Amino acid sequence: MIFSPPEAGKPFTNKIPQVHLREFHKIVTRFYSMETITLSGQLFQYLITGITVGSVYAMVAVGFNIIYNVTEIINFAQGEFVMLGGLIMVFFHVVMGLPLIMAFPATVILVMLVGILLDRLAIRPIRQPSVLTLIIATIAASILLKGAAMFIWGKDPYDLPAFSGRNPITVFGAVIQPQYLWVIGFLIVIVIVLSIFFDRTIIGKAMSACADNPNAASLVGINVKQMILLSFALSAAIGAVAGITVTPISLMEYDRGAMLAVKGFGAAILGGLGSFPGAILGGLIMGTIESFGAGVISSGYKDAFALIVLLIVLFFRPSGILGSIEISKIKRF
Amino acid sequence: MLRIGKIPIAVFALFIIAFPWVTHEIPSIEHYTDIMIFAGIYCLITMGLSLLMGYTGQISIGHAAFYGIGAYTSAILTAQYGLNPWPCIIVGMAISAVIAVLVGAPSLKLKGHYLAMATLAFGIIVYIIFNEEAAWTGGPDGMTGIPGLSLFGFEFDSVKKYYYLVWIFVFAAFIFTVNIIQSGIGRALRAIHVSEPAASAMGVDISRFKILVFVYSAVLASLAGSLYAHYLNFINPSTFDLFFSIKLLIMIALGGMYNIWGAIIGAGLITFLSYEWLYYFQEYEVIVYGAILLLVTIFFPKGLVGVPGIVKGWFRE
Numbered sequence: 001m002i003f004s005p006p007e008a009g010k011p012f013t014n015k016i017p018q019v020h021l022r023e024f025h026k027i028v029t030r031f032y033s034m035e036t037i038t039l040s041g042q043l044f045q046y047l048i049t050g051i052t053v054g055s056v057y058a059m060v061a062v063g064f065n066i067i068y069n070v071t072e073i074i075n076f077a078q079g080e081f082v083m084l085g086g087l088i089m090v091f092f093h094v095v096m097g098l099p100l101i102m103a104f105p106a107t108v109i110l111v112m113l114v115g116i117l118l119d120r121l122a123i124r125p126i127r128q129p130s131v132l133t134l135i136i137a138t139i140a141a142s143i144l145l146k147g148a149a150m151f152i153w154g155k156d157p158y159d160l161p162a163f164s165g166r167n168p169i170t171v172f173g174a175v176i177q178p179q180y181l182w183v184i185g186f187l188i189v190i191v192i193v194l195s196i197f198f199d200r201t202i203i204g205k206a207m208s209a210c211a212d213n214p215n216a217a218s219l220v221g222i223n224v225k226q227m228i229l230l231s232f233a234l235s236a237a238i239g240a241v242a243g244i245t246v247t248p249i250s251l252m253e254y255d256r257g258a259m260l261a262v263k264g265f266g267a268a269i270l271g272g273l274g275s276f277p278g279a280i281l282g283g284l285i286m287g288t289i290e291s292f293g294a295g296v297i298s299s300g301y302k303d304a305f306a307l308i309v310l311l312i313v314l315f316f317r318p319s320g321i322l323g324s325i326e327i328s329k330i331k332r333f
Numbered sequence: 334m335l336r337i338g339k340i341p342i343a344v345f346a347l348f349i350i351a352f353p354w355v356t357h358e359i360p361s362i363e364h365y366t367d368i369m370i371f372a373g374i375y376c377l378i379t380m381g382l383s384l385l386m387g388y389t390g391q392i393s394i395g396h397a398a399f400y401g402i403g404a405y406t407s408a409i410l411t412a413q414y415g416l417n418p419w420p421c422i423i424v425g426m427a428i429s430a431v432i433a434v435l436v437g438a439p440s441l442k443l444k445g446h447y448l449a450m451a452t453l454a455f456g457i458i459v460y461i462i463f464n465e466e467a468a469w470t471g472g473p474d475g476m477t478g479i480p481g482l483s484l485f486g487f488e489f490d491s492v493k494k495y496y497y498l499v500w501i502f503v504f505a506a507f508i509f510t511v512n513i514i515q516s517g518i519g520r521a522l523r524a525i526h527v528s529e530p531a532a533s534a535m536g537v538d539i540s541r542f543k544i545l546v547f548v549y550s551a552v553l554a555s556l557a558g559s560l561y562a563h564y565l566n567f568i569n570p571s572t573f574d575l576f577f578s579i580k581l582l583i584m585i586a587l588g589g590m591y592n593i594w595g596a597i598i599g600a601g602l603i604t605f606l607s608y609e610w611l612y613y614f615q616e617y618e619v620i621v622y623g624a625i626l627l628l629v630t631i632f633f634p635k636g637l638v639g640v641p642g643i644v645k646g647w648f649r650e
Contacts, residue, residue, distance in 0.1 A: 074449075132386070140626035262454065262457065266454070269450065
């Protein structure tokens with residue numbers, strides 16, 4: 001690329017030529033894209049990318065909801081599960097050379113262990129849990145995990161081979177990486193597995209009971225502490241799946257967790273905190289807005305679009321699209 | 334918790350006045366005065382945050398934004414338009430106050446996680462703006478050429494002079510904050526923390542007080558940002574990122590957010606940790622911060638200021 005954006009490290013005195021170059025760059029790329037790709041193809045491309053990214057946000061949001069529903073805790077370290085999923089998978093699959101079919105479950109189990117440790121070491125020891133201390137504890141855990149990842153893997157981003165090659169498929173003028181379909185597919189699998197788990201199995205029903213009323217649940221013989229532990233393990237597993245599937249598309253590095261957590265939580269709130277269909281819907285909307293915003297308006301503000309939408313939702317309808325105000329009033333936090 | 338003794342304030346003032354003179358005599362810690370300037374700047378922010386989070390019970394993980402707004406307002410108006418720094422500091426505080434009202438009025442209706450998320454999102458958006466509006470802010474490379482401060486021809490051009498300037502501001506803010514805490518407003522804020530319905534039943538205008546405290550803490554953060562910009566003469570966006578907001582959280586959690594002294598102790602300790610004692614850890618210092626934050630939350634929920642109370646409790650048993 002000839003007209004690349006200005007490099008970092010240049011002094012501020014270069015201000016005017018920088019702006020000039022950037023504008024020029026924009027015009028050139030716009031001209032290019034109009035020549036080679038049709039407008040509808042372009043828009044379809046944004047939609048597909050948005051849904052893929054949105055699927056990852058949806059998985060993070062589902063993870064938030066599982067823990068929130070059982071414990072009413074918002075786990076700010078949720079994004080770190082995704083980061084760990086990606087990086088541990090790189091270790092098993094690329095460094096150790098395990099085949100995909102073995103590395104995948106090994107990674108998920110290891111990240112689940114991290115989730116269990118998070119509950120045992122950071123959440124359960126807190127004697128007087130209040131919303132403030134719980135938020136601070138999960139933030140602390142998230143910095144710890146991020147620091148540990150930096151210690152182990154360094155600061156470079158890591159790549160993972162795509163599950164089924166990197167030959168793009170062209171549909172309606174949009175280029176689709178096969179890995180996009182894997183991400184969307186795994187979201188669908190997670191949705192199906194979770195709905196069976198919560199509706200049909202006794203453990204799933206016990207977890208739903210804890211979410212409804214922990215005191216009543218323990219009265220009927222449900223071990224609430226175990227259910228909390230299970231919720232952390234489950235949401236860590238989903239985070240790991242998100243990380244494993246998205247790494248071949250966007251690479252993975254140690255500090256990706258915070259932004260993923262923020263956007264995933266945004267998706268959860270957008271859909272209605274605690275609602276699983278809401279989380280999926282919120283994630284997909286969030287990803288699509290981000291993709292269109294970055295493509296049509298400005299790529300520099302890519303991360304801001306989703307957050308602005310989040311703020312608007314928070315200010316005008318904090319219960320989200322599918323959430324209900326009545327339920328949010330009952331919740332302790 | 335509401336009464337703040339006069340003797341500790343006097344001891345604290347003497348300590349601050351004597352600090353540069355004492356450290357000046359010991360070569361190995363001579364540069365501590367420089368670090369204390371940053372400690373003072375952070376104290377300004379944490380005092381406001383302590384009032385907001387500890388006393389009123391409202392979470393903010395976005396105060397780096399106000400810190401940055403102060404710094405960038407000062408920097409842009411002085412470096413690009415050549416204005417006198419002092420009015421620019423006031424302008425920065427006014428802009429921060431207006432933004433705080435705009436963000437705070439809808440945000441503070443939210444509770445718990447929702448409020449944490451709203452302030453977090455706001456902080457990240459402002460950080461992105463600092464990075465992207467390169468024509469104004471210089472983008473990720475930052476801006477240079479921010480002038481130092483002077484008053485009636487007196488230049489604050491040495492470390493010691495700037496030290497006293499910063500700490501005079503800290504003291505003014507401290508006395509003001511203490512007065513707020515000890516007044517009816519302070520009691521109203523504590524009432525909001527304990528129970529909003531009860532406070533409201535006693536005639537406390539909850540949303541007005543919350544916004545008032547939010548604006549106050551934003552204005553203090555903005556002042557701190559301006560002082561930072563004029564001291565370093567250079568700013569770039571990475572100073573005002575999400576991690577700085579978290580660092581502020583660590584400061585008040587470590588010191589103890591339910592007490593104004595906690596804000597000062599926490600800011601001082603974390604400043605020295607990050608500028609001096611954790612120097613060899615380099616970027617791995619985040620692990621230490623995470624560990625501190627977690628251990629404090631689990632074992633000392635009231636922070637270091639709460640430790641004497643815990644020890645007293647042991648003796649009573």
